[in-house]
Amino acid sequence: MTVPGADRRHARHVPWPLSIAGLLVGAVLSGCAGLLHDDKPLASTPVAGEKVEIDSGNGDPVSGAAERRILGALEAESGASSILRHHLRYEQAINRGNPLVLGNRLTLLQDGPATYKAMFEAMEKARDHINLETYIFHDDDIGRRFADILIRKRQQGVIVNVIYDSLGSVGTATEFFQRMQQAGIATVEFNPINPAQLDDDWEINSRNHRKLLVVDGTVAFVGGINISGTYSSSPSGQSIDGYRRRGEPGWRDTHLRIEGPVVAQFQQAFIDHWISQ
Known part of the structure; x- marks a missing residue:
């Protein structure tokens, strides 16, 4: 593969x-x-x-x-x-x-709103390929916004590959990923949960917690933020939509935007992981 x-x-x-x-x-x-x-x-x-x-x-x-x-x-x-x-x-x-x-340049993204804004901007500028890997990919406002951008970029001729964890994304309907597949996006479900195929070699705790985005091999994002509305607002009160969701506390986590020669290692790690699955 x-x-x-x-x-x-x-x-x-x-x-x-x-x-x-x-x-x-x-x-x-x-x-x-x-x-x-x-x-x-x-x-x-x-x-x-x-x-x-x-x-x-x-x-x-x-x-x-x-x-x-x-x-x-x-x-x-x-x-x-x-x-x-x-x-x-x-x-x-x-x-x-x-x-x-x-020789690398790093930008610290202190919460979900800052991370999503930077990731959306990078994906919108993609001209060759987008490689996305995440533990949680929810079918909510944030998840659908990611999916919409990925589908639109694929329609523009950009190659898009997505790896998501089976357990982390267990609450997301199959149809959500099928929509991306039908648009020509290649997807891989990491270590699928299938009770009918359980054997001594299958490990439920073998999970993929990596959150990685590589765009055109020139910029990478990595850190602790999944693709979920849970991360869409921060403790400071900021949100990706400009307001804090009522009744939902802001989530504190951190991500990095990276440019420079080390991006090639992130790219290779994605490829190796894709092939292994």
């Missing part, structure tokens, strides 16, 4: 200034992936003194001198060199030993 169009365009290099968040962004994805079933054990503790590897953003490791300058700048910014290096080693171990990547 292949993901149509997903590998037709990769993340371009964007030479943005270095920051701690930009350096660690690759580990955000690996942390989400860790919730997926995986037979490969992770080392519980990185090897003492293990070298922190840093990718320039072009696929090449930085020189030893450059690495020392980068880590020195980060240590000066954080004010705790031993804690920082220990944390970086952990991040690299969680990320399967892949190097940390430079």
Whole structure:
């Protein structure tokens, strides 16, 4: 199985200034992936003194001198060199030993309204493909708005692929996803719940909690916000529609908008997960 169009365009290099968040962004994805079933054990503790590897953003490791300058700048910014290096080693171990990547630009999206606004804008600008992965995809105002945009972009010739978790989206009718399929959107249901097919190898707790959106291989979104009206308002009183829904408390969660070379890793993670299903 292949993901149509997903590998037709990769993340371009964007030479943005270095920051701690930009350096660690690759580990955000690996942390989400860790919730997926995986037979490969992770080392519980990185090897003492293990070298922190840093990718320039072009696929090449930085020189030893450059690495020392980068880590020195980060240590000066954080004010705790031993804690920082220990944390970086952990991040690299969680990320399967892949190097940390430079040259990324991050935007912190502090709640659902900010996240949905940024995601809608990115999807509307899509010209090649949209890859969307989520734990919860509800058939409500927010879910239907996502579906409407995805369908419209597919009608415009944009390739659209969607992965949703069977348990997380258990309350969403099959017809909701069939509507997208009929419009030409490719969908994958992660680890379908089917009592008739239960066997010793099936694990109900093998769930996909990843919330990932990649648009045209150049921008990625990842974090804790699902596709549901639950996230449409924030504790501050803001909402995606400009008002707080009566009787519903605002939900607090965080997402990231990412540009730069690390987007290619998010893209590859989506493709690998699609193929595995």
